Amino acid sequence: MSGYGERRRSQAERDAITVEIGYALFSAAFAAAVLFGAAAGPALLFELPSTVEKVSLRAGLTLAPLVFVVRVVSVLVRFRNGAQPSQPGRTSPDS
Structure with missing residues (x-):
């Protein structure tokens, strides 16, 4: 089942x-919860005009899932590309 170039991952890599x-x-x-709270919170807490309330709730319900997906993808892509320090807590000598 293993294809060309594949190798077994160590336990540390899986972890x-x-x-x-x-x-x-x-x-x-x-991040999605904070954004939803910022966008829809005023509509939920205060009595606002009908259109402002609807727009605020729809903005929160639209932007929160979008932020969720973008954040997950960006974190996992950054991890896949190896943007991890070689030794956590240490910097390179020329920094």
């Missing part, structure tokens, strides 16, 4: 992928 997926989902859910 890193699992942690990164969890981070992507958690941070995306948090």
Whole structure:
């Protein structure tokens, strides 16, 4: 079943992928919730004109899932491209 160029991942690599997926989902859910609260919160808390309330709720319901997907994809693509420090907490000598 293994194709050309494929190799088995070590346990550490599988753990890193699992942690990164969890981070992507958690941070995306948090960002979407904050954006929804900012966009739709005033409509839910205050009595606003009907059109403003509808637009605010629709904006929150439209933007929150979009932000969620964009955040998950951006975190996972960055991880896939190897934008991880080689030694966490350390910088290169010429920085």
